[in-house]
Amino acid sequence: MNVTVRKATDVDLVRWGCEMTMHGQTSKVSIGKMARAEHSPLRCLMYQVELQGIPSFVSTHLVRHKVGVEHFVKSMRDDLYVDPTAVVDRNTPVNHGMLINAQALIQMARKRLCFKSHAKTVGVLRKLRRALERVEPELAPFLVPECVYRGGMCPEFRECKPRLSNVLSAYVNPYEGERQ
Numbered sequence: 238m239n240v241t242v243r244k245a246t247d248v249d250l251v252r253w254g255c256e257m258t259m260h261g262q263t264s265k266v267s268i269g270k271m272a273r274a275e276h277s278p279l280r281c282l283m284y285q286v287e288l289q290g291i292p293s294f295v296s297t298h299l300v301r302h303k304v305g306v307e308h309f310v311k312s313m314r315d316d317l318y319v320d321p322t323a324v325v326d327r328n329t330p331v332n333h334g335m336l337i338n339a340q341a342l343i344q345m346a347r348k349r350l351c352f353k354s355h356a357k358t359v360g361v362l363r364k365l366r367r368a369l370e371r372v373e374p375e376l377a378p379f380l381v382p383e384c385v386y387r388g389g390m391c392p393e394f395r396e397c398k399p400r401l402s403n404v405l406s407a408y409v410n411p412y413e414g415e416r417q
Contacts, residue, residue, distance in 0.1 A: 238288070238289065238290045238291055238330075238361070238364070239287070239288075239289040239290060240286070240287070240288055240289075240361070240364040240365050240367075240368045241286070241287040241289075241368060242284055242285070242286050242287075242365065242368040242369045242371070242372050242373075243284065243285045243372065244283075244284060244285075244372055244373065245283035245284055245285050245336065246281060246282055246283045247282075248266075248267070248268055248282070250281040250282070251264075251266065251268065251271055251278045251279065251281045251282050252264040252265070252266060252278075253278075253281070254277065254278030254280075254281045255271075255276075255278045266278075267375060268282065268339075268373065268375040268376055269375035269376070269378075269411075271339075272339060272343065272375065272376050272379040272411070273379070273411065275340060275343070279338070279339045279340045280305060280338040280339070280340045280341075281338070282338060282339040282373075282376070283336060283337065283338050283339075284335075284336075284337055284338075284339070284342065284369070284372075284373075285334070285335075285336055286334065286335040286336075286337055286365065286368075287332070287333075287334050288332070288333040288334070288335075288361060288365070289332045290330040290331075290332070291330065291331060291332075291333055291357075291361050292327065292328045292329070292330065292331075292357055293313065293325075293326070293327050293328065293329045293330075293331050294327040294328070294355070294357075295355070295357050295358045295361050296310050296331050296333045297327075298349065298354065298355065298358045299333060299335070299345070299349070299358075299361075302341065302344065302345045302348075304341060304344070305337060305338040305340055305341030305344070306335050306336070306337040306338070306341045306345070307335065307336045307337075308333065308334070308335055309333070309334035309335070309336075310331055310332070310333050310334075311331040311332040311333070313325050313329060313331065339373075339376055342369070342376070342380060343379050343380060345362070346362055346366065346379075346380035346381060346382070347381070347382060347383040347386055348383065349361075349362040350362050350363070350366070350380065350381060350382040351382045351383055351384070351393070351397065352382070352397035352398060352399050352404060353393050353395075353397050362380075365380075366380045378409060378411040379411050381408050381411070382404060382408070384401055384404055384405060385404070385405060385408045389401065389405055
């Protein structure tokens with residue numbers, strides 16, 4: 238599996254969005270401050286994400302996220318693209334592309350970095366987070382599971398297998414700026 242993240246827009250577009258609401262003032266906001274606040278100009282920050290060779294069922298988990306993202310997934314149509322004799326199942330590798338804004342990435346991470354999500358889905362999101370860190374180091378720390386975002390409160394019906402305390406200790410909480 239290969240994960241690639243490219244910037245489609247930059248902080249200038251985010252600042253433009255801020256300036257439209259600031260009565261002629263100039264914005265010098267950073268990506269980190271905007272990610273922390275999660276104000277609407279954060280949605281101006283867009284990324285092109287390529288996930289190559291991920292299991293089909295993981296791709297299905299990701300396409301459930303609809304707001305702020307456009308998905309492009311390799312078709313498995315046996316009448317056009319796949320060898321009709323090939324065995325195609327939920328583990329068949331597919332290529333999955335996303336044009337996604339920063340807010341949508343944050344939202345996706347809250348659900349898909351959670352250990353109640355499938356382990357392979359968590360693994361794909363961890364790789365996506367590491368790839369994002371190389372191109373946008375100020376944003377990547379805000380891609381955290383829901384329990385980290387909520388300051389230690391897990392909204393799930395049952396606690397995950399690693400246990401809440403272990404998950405919290407694995408992340409630096411960007412909202413507090415220190416390891417929990």
